[in-house]
Amino acid sequence: MAQRIQSFGDIASLYDVVLCDVWGVLHNGVEAFSQASEALAAARAAGLTVVLITNSPRPHPGVKVQIRGLGVLDEAYDRIVTSGDVTRALIAEGPREIYFIGAEKDLPLLGGLDVEPVGLDEAGIAVCAGLREDEAETVEDYRGELARLAARKLPFICANPDLVVERGHRLIPCAGALAALYGELGGTTQIAGKPNRPIYERSLAEAHEVRGAFDLSRVIAIGDGMPTDVRGAEAFGLDVLYISGGIHAKEYVDAGRTDEARLDAFLAREDARPKWWMPRLQ
The missing domain is CATH 3.40.50.1000 (HAD superfamily/HAD-like)
Incomplete structure (x- = not known):
C-alpha cells in the first residue's frame, strides 16, 4: 500500500517534475494552506519544476490571480495548466x-x-x-x-x-x-481535464519548456481527488502522492486522526495505488 511520508522533502530527490493539484491541496477555496505552497517553493529551490494542474474551468491567467489572492505563493510554481x-x-x-x-x-x-x-x-x-x-x-x-x-x-x-x-x-x-x-x-x-490525457500532455509539455528533457519516471503527481487526480495520473503512468485530508477524508478520518486501516481499505475499494500519502502537503 501507499507509504506515509512526513514531508515532501523526504522524496523530492526522486523527482524532477511535480504536477500538483490546486483546489484541495494548495487551498480550500477560502484560504491557502501555507505549508503546501512553502513545500513546493522549497522543491523549486532544490531544482524541481512545478506545474499546477487544475480542473478549474477558468483559463490559467484568472487562476493565477485567484490563488495569489488566497495566499498561494508565486514562488510555489513555474506554470499553471487548467481544464479551461x-x-x-x-x-x-x-x-x-x-x-x-x-x-x-x-x-x-x-x-x-x-x-x-x-x-x-x-x-x-x-x-x-x-x-x-x-x-x-x-x-x-x-x-x-x-x-x-x-x-x-x-x-x-x-x-x-x-x-x-x-x-x-x-x-x-x-x-x-x-x-x-x-x-x-x-x-x-x-x-479534456483530469483524469483525461489532454491536460497531462499539456502539463508535461509546459514542464519540458521550463527544464528541457526529463524521464516520465521522475514525474510525480500530487492530488486529493480519487476520480480525477489519482486515476488520471495513474492512467498516465505517473507516481502519485495522495493528499488524504482532502475531499475523501470522511472515509477514514475521525476527530482529526487518520485510521490507516480504513485508508488502506478505501484505496483498495477504489483500486488506487498511490506510491505515497500524507494528510496535507508540507
Whole structure:
C-alpha cells in the first residue's frame, strides 16, 4: 500500500517534475494552506519544476490571480495548466452556437473564441463550467434542463470534471457532477481535464519548456481527488502522492486522526495505488 511520508522533502530527490493539484491541496477555496505552497517553493529551490494542474474551468491567467489572492505563493510554481485551457480547444472545434451553463465568473472560458451563447433550442452544443449558483443549487435542480439537452442529442463539453470541491468546510458540486447526470440521461460528454490525457500532455509539455528533457519516471503527481487526480495520473503512468485530508477524508478520518486501516481499505475499494500519502502537503 501507499507509504506515509512526513514531508515532501523526504522524496523530492526522486523527482524532477511535480504536477500538483490546486483546489484541495494548495487551498480550500477560502484560504491557502501555507505549508503546501512553502513545500513546493522549497522543491523549486532544490531544482524541481512545478506545474499546477487544475480542473478549474477558468483559463490559467484568472487562476493565477485567484490563488495569489488566497495566499498561494508565486514562488510555489513555474506554470499553471487548467481544464479551461485544454477545454477551449474542444469548444473551438465545435459548433459556433453554444448553450452555456455556468456562473458569470466562468465566462472567460469563452473569451476570444468565435462562439455565440444562445438558448437551449438554438444551440448546437452545450458547454458547462459549473452550477450557476453552486452554494444554493443542487445537481438535481438541473435534471429537467439536462434532459431537454439530452433529448436533442447535443454534445456536452464539461470544462471542470471535478464532482465536488472543498470550500472552507463544505463540499460544493462542480460541473463534473452535471456531466455525470447528463451521461445517466443518455447524453454524450466531452472532457479534456483530469483524469483525461489532454491536460497531462499539456502539463508535461509546459514542464519540458521550463527544464528541457526529463524521464516520465521522475514525474510525480500530487492530488486529493480519487476520480480525477489519482486515476488520471495513474492512467498516465505517473507516481502519485495522495493528499488524504482532502475531499475523501470522511472515509477514514475521525476527530482529526487518520485510521490507516480504513485508508488502506478505501484505496483498495477504489483500486488506487498511490506510491505515497500524507494528510496535507508540507
